[in-house]
Amino acid sequence: MSSIREFRREDVANVAALWLKVFRRRDGPAPKHLQDYFRNVFFDSPWRDPELPSLVYQEPGKGVAGFLGVIPRAMSFHGAPIRAAVCTQLMVDESARPSYAAAKLVKALFAGAQDLSFSDGANGVSEKLWHSAGGSVALLYSLRWTQVLRPAEYALHQLRRREPLQRLARALLPGARAIDAAVARGALGVLSRKYRLRQPPGTVVEHAPSDETLLSCVRQLCGRRALQPQYSLESFGWLVSRAGDKKLHGDLRKGVVRRLGGEILGWYLYYLQPGEVAQVLQFGGQPGAIHGVLDTLAGDALRQGAVALAGQVEPRFAVELADRGCNFALPGKTPGIWAVAHSKNAALLDAIHRGDAFLTRLEGEWWARFSDPLWSEGAPRGSEHLPSVGQFFPRTDRI
Amino acid sequence: MNQQLRKFIVENYLFGGECEFSDDDSLQDRGIIDSTGVLELVAFLEESYRIEVADDELLPENLDSINRLSCFLERKLRVAA
Numbered sequence: 001m002s003s004i005r006e007f008r009r010e011d012v013a014n015v016a017a018l019w020l021k022v023f024r025r026r027d028g029p030a031p032k033h034l035q036d037y038f039r040n041v042f043f044d045s046p047w048r049d050p051e052l053p054s055l056v057y058q059e060p061g062k063g064v065a066g067f068l069g070v071i072p073r074a075m076s077f078h079g080a081p082i083r084a085a086v087c088t089q090l091m092v093d094e095s096a097r098p099s100y101a102a103a104k105l106v107k108a109l110f111a112g113a114q115d116l117s118f119s120d121g122a123n124g125v126s127e128k129l130w131h132s133a134g135g136s137v138a139l140l141y142s143l144r145w146t147q148v149l150r151p152a153e154y155a156l157h158q159l160r161r162r163e164p165l166q167r168l169a170r171a172l173l174p175g176a177r178a179i180d181a182a183v184a185r186g187a188l189g190v191l192s193r194k195y196r197l198r199q200p201p202g203t204v205v206e207h208a209p210s211d212e213t214l215l216s217c218v219r220q221l222c223g224r225r226a227l228q229p230q231y232s233l234e235s236f237g238w239l240v241s242r243a244g245d246k247k248l249h250g251d252l253r254k255g256v257v258r259r260l261g262g263e264i265l266g267w268y269l270y271y272l273q274p275g276e277v278a279q280v281l282q283f284g285g286q287p288g289a290i291h292g293v294l295d296t297l298a299g300d301a302l303r304q305g306a307v308a309l310a311g312q313v314e315p316r317f318a319v320e321l322a323d324r325g326c327n328f329a330l331p332g333k334t335p336g337i338w339a340v341a342h343s344k345n346a347a348l349l350d351a352i353h354r355g356d357a358f359l360t361r362l363e364g365e366w367w368a369r370f371s372d373p374l375w376s377e378g379a380p381r382g383s384e385h386l387p388s389v390g391q392f393f394p395r396t397d398r399i
Numbered sequence: 400m401n402q403q404l405r406k407f408i409v410e411n412y413l414f415g416g417e418c419e420f421s422d423d424d425s426l427q428d429r430g431i432i433d434s435t436g437v438l439e440l441v442a443f444l445e446e447s448y449r450i451e452v453a454d455d456e457l458l459p460e461n462l463d464s465i466n467r468l469s470c471f472l473e474r475k476l477r478v479a480a
């Protein structure tokens with residue numbers, strides 16, 4: 001008989017080694033810092049709940065052959081507290097020939113005590129598995145937006161993603177920078193008008209705001225959604241701190257946009273790496289002020305050297321994003337990262353499917369640093385830049 | 400029963416394409432049904448034959464070939480009758 005049981009602290013070394021084997025194709029023990037990270041995320045989070053454990057799959061007499069990580073989260077649905085299980089890192093070692101381990105792990109997860117199971121990092125395999133077990137794709141929360149800030153450099157950025165064209169992209173970079181500088185100066189007519197950023201008058205930006213300030217933004221300005229997160233200062237601080245550890249997309253920048261008198265209009269958190277696409281973790285604000293918040297965010301990213309901004313669509317602000325000329329796209333086949341949800345409460349699922357939920361990348365698992373190249377020390381060259389396949393939710397080979 | 404099971408597998412996992420496999424062939428070893436697909440197969444069994452497949456019955460011994468599926472189904476239907 002095979003068995004699924006809760007993840008225990010004494011499993012950390014085995015599970016971290018399994019993770020390296022499945023996701024990074026490395027055999028052998030996991031380095032201490034990876035084990036520490038597993039321990040921190042799955043055992044030391046402020047939402048740790050013995051009733052919502054991560055799951056391991058183990059057959060008698062054999063080692064751990066499968067894992068499904070669960071990060072419990074406190075949320076509310078129409079004001080009543082609920083428990084959510086954010087799922088991550090589903091993995092199975094197929095070489096151990098486990099019997100349908102992935103399917104069993106997902107079924108066991110859905111039978112758990114949580115009101116909602118959610119992930120914003122399911123690849124195509126996981127999405128299919130999730131769907132087969134009775135879950136569904138949260139289409140609105142799978143939608144991504146991109147706002148181009150430096151059109152010429154962004155075009156080269158896209159070229160650079162294709163290895164044979166990387167040298168060409170490097171050679172064209174000085175010319176692209178000159179074009180973007182001309183766009184910014186307003187010297188290129190229609191193009192300049194298209195990419196002109198309108199700085200909101202009468203506002204100031206508070207850089208590096210405290211956790212207290214950011215939390216008050218989330219509490220007061222995330223809008224009245226049927227489903228929304230419930231943070232204490234401790235849990236929010238822990239989460240923002242963990243998000244700040246993630247380095248895949250650069251450094252985490254935070255900003256709070258205020259009127260000159262001090263009133264908060266909105267906030268944003270995003271990852272910045274000059275020359276790359278800045279990744280927005282979360283933003284929000286007063287309903288009438290979102291334009292200004294987005295413009296301030298874009299202006300900051302532009303000044304810091306980002307070529308574009310990208311994020312997960314916040315359904316309530318889709319119109320404002322469209323007004324800014326953002327492109328919208330659902331995940332493609334590669335990397336194809338989807339948001340998925342499961343609940344026995346149909347009303348709760350319905351709220352998600354109609355976009356009445358505050359579920360940003362900070363509420364899912366996107367902030368976790370499993371995708372960081374740091375863990376790939378000693379891995380084959382280039383594997384640290386594999387697309388998201390194998391970095392977020394499961395990369396499962398033949399499961 | 401075997402024909403019905405084969406039809407479902409060919410239509411849903413091989414998309415109607417050609418793939419020679421016997422009733423004894425392992426569906427996992429032949430790469431026809433993996434851990435992802437097994438839940439769809441279980442849903443088909445539960446819906447078509449009005450049975451319930453328990454988690455501890457998700458085993459290759461029950462599901463990994465047409466003949467094994469057929470025997471498993473017969474057992475379940477006998478118990479249900």
